[in-house]
Amino acid sequence: MLTQLRDQFRKTDVYKSIFRHSYQDTQRNRALQIVDNVFLHLHPVRVPRHATNLGYTWGMGGITFLLFIVLTITGVILMFYYRPTAQYAYEDMKYLMNDVPFGPLMRNMHRWAAHAMVLTVMLHMFRVFLTGSYKPPRQFNWVVGVLLLVLTLLLSFSGYLLPWDQLAIWAVTVGTNMARATPLLGHEGPFGPELGLRPDNDVRFVLLGGTEVGPPTLLRFYVGHCIFLPLIAVIFMVVHFWRVRKDGGISGPDTGKKNF
Amino acid sequence: MEQFLEIITKPDNIPIVALLVSVIFFSWLAWTKAAKNDLQDTPDEAKMDDKVQVWPYLVRVEFLMSIAVMAVLVLWSVFLDAPLEEPANRALTPNPSKAPWYFLGLQELLVYFDPWIAGVVLPTLIIVGLMAIPYIDINEKGNGYYTFKERKFAILTFSFGFLILWVALIVLGTFMRGPGWNFFWPWEKWDPHYVGVLTNVDFSEMFGIATRLPDNSLNPVAFIFGALCVIGLYSIIPAYWMMKKNSEFIKKLGLVRYHTIAFLFVSMIGVVIKILLRLGPPVLGLNPVKYVWVTPWFNI
Ligand code: HEM
Numbered sequence: 139m140l141t142q143l144r145d146q147f148r149k150t151d152v153y154k155s156i157f158r159h160s161y162q163d164t165q166r167n168r169a170l171q172i173v174d175n176v177f178l179h180l181h182p183v184r185v186p187r188h189a190t191n192l193g194y195t196w197g198m199g200g201i202t203f204l205l206f207i208v209l210t211i212t213g214v215i216l217m218f219y220y221r222p223t224a225q226y227a228y229e230d231m232k233y234l235m236n237d238v239p240f241g242p243l244m245r246n247m248h249r250w251a252a253h254a255m256v257l258t259v260m261l262h263m264f265r266v267f268l269t270g271s272y273k274p275p276r277q278f279n280w281v282v283g284v285l286l287l288v289l290t291l292l293l294s295f296s297g298y299l300l301p302w303d304q305l306a307i308w309a310v311t312v313g314t315n316m317a318r319a320t321p322l323l324g325h326e327g328p329f330g331p332e333l334g335l336r337p338d339n340d341v342r343f344v345l346l347g348g349t350e351v352g353p354p355t356l357l358r359f360y361v362g363h364c365i366f367l368p369l370i371a372v373i374f375m376v377v378h379f380w381r382v383r384k385d386g387g388i389s390g391p392d393t394g395k396k397n398f
Numbered sequence: 399m400e401q402f403l404e405i406i407t408k409p410d411n412i413p414i415v416a417l418l419v420s421v422i423f424f425s426w427l428a429w430t431k432a433a434k435n436d437l438q439d440t441p442d443e444a445k446m447d448d449k450v451q452v453w454p455y456l457v458r459v460e461f462l463m464s465i466a467v468m469a470v471l472v473l474w475s476v477f478l479d480a481p482l483e484e485p486a487n488r489a490l491t492p493n494p495s496k497a498p499w500y501f502l503g504l505q506e507l508l509v510y511f512d513p514w515i516a517g518v519v520l521p522t523l524i525i526v527g528l529m530a531i532p533y534i535d536i537n538e539k540g541n542g543y544y545t546f547k548e549r550k551f552a553i554l555t556f557s558f559g560f561l562i563l564w565v566a567l568i569v570l571g572t573f574m575r576g577p578g579w580n581f582f583w584p585w586e587k588w589d590p591h592y593v594g595v596l597t598n599v600d601f602s603e604m605f606g607i608a609t610r611l612p613d614n615s616l617n618p619v620a621f622i623f624g625a626l627c628v629i630g631l632y633s634i635i636p637a638y639w640m641m642k643k644n645s646e647f648i649k650k651l652g653l654v655r656y657h658t659i660a661f662l663f664v665s666m667i668g669v670v671i672k673i674l675l676r677l678g679p680p681v682l683g684l685n686p687v688k689y690v691w692v693t694p695w696f697n698i
Pocket residue numbers: 195197198199200202203206259262263266269271272276279280281282283284285286287290375378382387388389390
């Protein structure tokens with residue numbers, strides 16, 4: 139009875155418009171499963187066996203990407219409850235942690251996934267280095283990767299300020315204090331004073347929107363954290379994944395066989 | 399010891415513990431694979447170059463990994479709350495004030511360098527240096543498999559930078575730096591009233607050359623001495639190039655590549671030298687070195 143219904147359903151236009159091929163286990167269907175799916179078609183249809191071996195890739199690039207997706211979803215949910223002003227930010231955090239259903243879970247997942255992403259991106263780089271995967275033809279993708287590493291750190295750092303608690307402002311104060319020592323651009327850096335830089339016109343002032351970490355900094359970091367940096371990171375990730383494919387898929391020893 | 403346990407179990411420090419454990423694990427993993435490959439004619443990876451279909455062989459690995467990662471993340475988030483301290487207060491500076499954990503290696507460098515070096519020049523060199531790697535390493539061997547034998551210099555240099563200068567300094571900065579950024583062993587209690595008693599000297603002063611003259615102006619001899627030390631360090635490798643410039647290896651590298659590598663490498667060694675100049679002398683009962691080169695505009 140149920141099988142009949144299922145078979146009937148599979149003949150409808152609705153079903154056929156969604157699923158383009160049957161699920162019978164054939165070579166051809168396995169290939170179609172990849173190329174007919176917008177998410178899976180990032181992959182090639184076939185890969186050398188060592189590319190599926192966790193011992194080779196450590197899975198760290200993929201895990202970094204997964205964590206980025208988790209961060210996007212939990213981050214959007216957090217945005218519903220958070221206002222980036224000195225007046226409300228901390229109160230909103232308290233509210234989220236105490237009264238919003240699943241609020242703590244969302245915030246905790248966002249926080250821990252962010253830490254984990256910094257960790258996995260470093261391990262990914264270590265693996266890519268140790269397998270010599272930055273060598274030709276993948277040189278440029280390594281450069282894109284370094285930019286992604288910097289973006290990941292900046293994303294994590296800008297998010298650190300948003301809870302607007304003691305931990306947040308002092309960590310960001312320590313971090314951004316470095317900017318005033320920038321040679322030529324900071325008021326305490328070499329040649330800074332000679333060029334007429336003061337606390338209220340140097341590069342740190344531009345970064346913070348003031349001479350110290352204050353409400354304008356919160357807004358700046360918020361916009362950077364929620365819009366600007368993720369957008370740039372996504373663009374570079376698109377390039378990164380595209381290049382992995384275009385450079386011949388996952389690296390491997392040159393055995394004379396074509397890798398794609 | 400309680401102090402140490404308290405810091406090590408702070409929710410925001412869990413990633414560092416994870417970092418330490420995973421870095422040790424993966425170094426061991428890569429090392430065993432490299433050692434095995436180095437003993438055979440074809441690396442293991444080359445024996446696995448037959449094609450498999452992505453569906454199911456790769457997708458299934460990705461799927462299982464995703465489930466595992468999500469499970470760990472959800473459990474971690476259910477059992478451990480993200481920290482939320484007192485509301486931001488500019489009037490109340492915590493001691494020590496620490497940057498987020500991934501910047502603590504750089505913050506630790508503030509002990510050895512002025513902020514413009516530790517906070518600006520060195521991070522810039524790290525980023526630029528990383529980006530330069532594929533273009534300065536022209537060794538074609540070791541592409542796509544684990545090996546040590548075929549890329550000794552590259553692997554040793556990178557691992558030293560990552561494992562010691564990045565990871566180990568993060569661990570030091572987080573777990574062993576207390577109030578006033580003073581050093582405390584794990585079994586010691588952080589004493590907020592502890593004051594380091596050592597007086598700093600400049601490098602030239604170890605040789606009896608005062609940095610400042612009695613009228614407090616800069617001593618030109620000390621200035622020249624410092625300049626010689628810094629410029630001298632950066633000239634060692636180019637000097638070697640002058641001597642050996644006809645060797646085949648150096649010809650193949652070319653002028654630009656050679657000097658880029660030399661510059662980045664010496665900068666890294668320079669950081670180590672400066673750390674040793676600061677930490678070493680107290681062990682011998684001498685005063686730690688503050689600057690090697692003092693100028694009117696900047697100090698190194
Ligand atoms: C947001 C950060 C990043 C994401 C999401 C990401 C993602 C990925 C993924 C999914 C792969 C496929 C292979 C694998 O999983 O190992 C890959 C490969 C690669 N990544 Fe990344 N990556 C990131 C950052 C980096 C960084 C920091 C570097 C190096 C500095 C880098 C360099 C490379 C290179 C050269 C490859 C090709 C490796 C090969 O063919 O074996 N990536 N990346």
